[in-house]
Amino acid sequence: MRYLLALCAVSVLALVSGCGGDSEAPKTTVTVKEGSSITIALLPKKKGIAYFTSCAEGAEEAAKALGNVTVIYDGPTDGSPEKAASMIEKWTLKGVDVIAVSPNDPSVLAPAMKAAQAKGIKIITWDADAAPDTRSFFINQATSQQIGEAMVDALIKDMGSVEGQVAIVTATLTAANQNAWIDAMKARLADKYPKVELVAIKPCNEDQKIAFQVAQDLMKAYPDLKGIFGISSVAFPGAAEAIKQAGKSGQVQITGLSTPNAMKNYVKDGTVKSVVLWNTKQLGFLTVLVAIAVKDGTLKAGATEFDAGTLGKKPVVGDQVLLNNLLIFTKDNIDQFDF
């Protein structure tokens, strides 16, 4: 019986792979050539924090799934860019195949990254980018447009209506990331929800107490306020606390970008319905796949698509591979994530 099952499985596999060969899609599925092995060093901005640990778990999963792949996950436990640069130098001497860098200070890491490239080691960036001449590809978790649109869509869904007043609590008025998201949010609102009125954009200067105060003031100034975007990891919990203390949970909706652990309590008590972030494990997984494809030359400049196996096909825009998978944490799934 068992043999029969195995035989069935084998024939099904053969059929599937046969079909794959026949289809017109270019074959870019990542594999490691038999008999060869590949070593990938994965450098986080800071080792020992939950966000990066969960990325590393995804990278390990990819290594296991592919076989013959060694992932070295190490980084400065204090986030020091000097130590990160030393690690790149160490891996260059050791002769790893690929170094995937999440740079905590691109200017400090640049000499080490260039020296590694000169020695023939492939350098890619993930999570955060560096100067284009120091790496071949950047694995981008999400574009500003995707983040902006996901936040707008999440808030409209939580509000349950496509009209009303909303406001943004941002980091600072000069923060580049946040401003790019705000532009994308404005475009999305104008495009899809013309009856939603963005009444204010207030900075909290990355201070949770100020975010709390700003959100309180917004609710007083606009009594009909329907929703708030807290678009930094500080603005979001600060504003959520203000809504909770004002007893306006359910009346004023709030969403934003944050890690699930920081928002778990607000999600459970109903103040927050949705938290937007990307799938960190998939980011680590994709990074390993891209590293291998860059190493064996299957992913070259000019590609427009990258076949990431179980993650599906990922778009390649210029020299960026997009993860394209924003996650919305809600009370139903937030307990599955621990970072």
Added chain:
Amino acid sequence: MKSSGPNTNESWWRQYNYWHETVLAMLIVGLLLSASVLSPSFTTVKTQVGLSSDMWELALLALPMTLIIITAGIDLSIGSIMALSAVVLGMTFEAGANPWVAAMCGIMAGTACGVFNGLTVAKLKVHPLIVTLATLAAFRGIAEGISLGRPISGFPASFTELGTGTFGGVPIPGLIFGVLALLFAIALARTPFGLSIYAIGHNPLASRYSGLPVARITVAVYALAGTVAGLAAAIYVARRNTAKADIGTGLELDVITAVVLGGTSIFGGSGRILGTLLGVLAIHQTRKFVGWYWDREELNFIVVGVLLIAAVLLNRLFDKKTK
């Protein structure tokens, strides 16, 4: 060769003055031998030269720190002086100065910081631990304040050679360090300045009554630390092609560990440059091997902690005063 001295009853090993250094050297050799078995690529010349680039700032700062600790003092602010020097260097360069002129400005700024430390210790009679704990925060604060935390890069290749270049296969910072180490060793062991440093560490009051310029020598050793920190900053900036206010954070602890591991008494009065060199080498090799073999950064903190305790025990074992 040491003479056996008048007391021939005492066995030769009691007369031998270099036990600490010998044991430390044996430990380093043992580590390198085990390393060459566990991971042969670690002990190749290419790897060692490559990894050494991380050692020079630590090694340079350990030289004046040895002098300071022999005077029974301490300087916690050297990492911050490095940061301030680097920022001065960067901002002078950015204002249009030649990078070498900028580096001189950085070194002068470092010296000024050192003189400030020295004067406060010597003239105001504040304990050096307190003085340099204060300037540890203050100098970095100034560095952050004037640079606004902004990194400055774009130094020309002719300047970055100072940090990354080699001369006859030896890294240029290594050559600079070699020359300075020799000068420090001679100054400490063979000159009146060096002997005064030991005397101050043994007994500052007696030194003063016997006519030694205690205050002047104290200012000089702290100033020297500032100068060397400025030089280390220039090498760092050249190596990383970046000047910014957060460099050298926590470096003072590594430097003090190296000096104490090298046999310099934290209570002053004894210590040698040779021991410090071995202390630096021991820390550097251990740390690099741990990183090389296990690729686990968090182990490094444990290693340095264990080394420091080992140093104190080793010191007690060979310190004749405790016998």
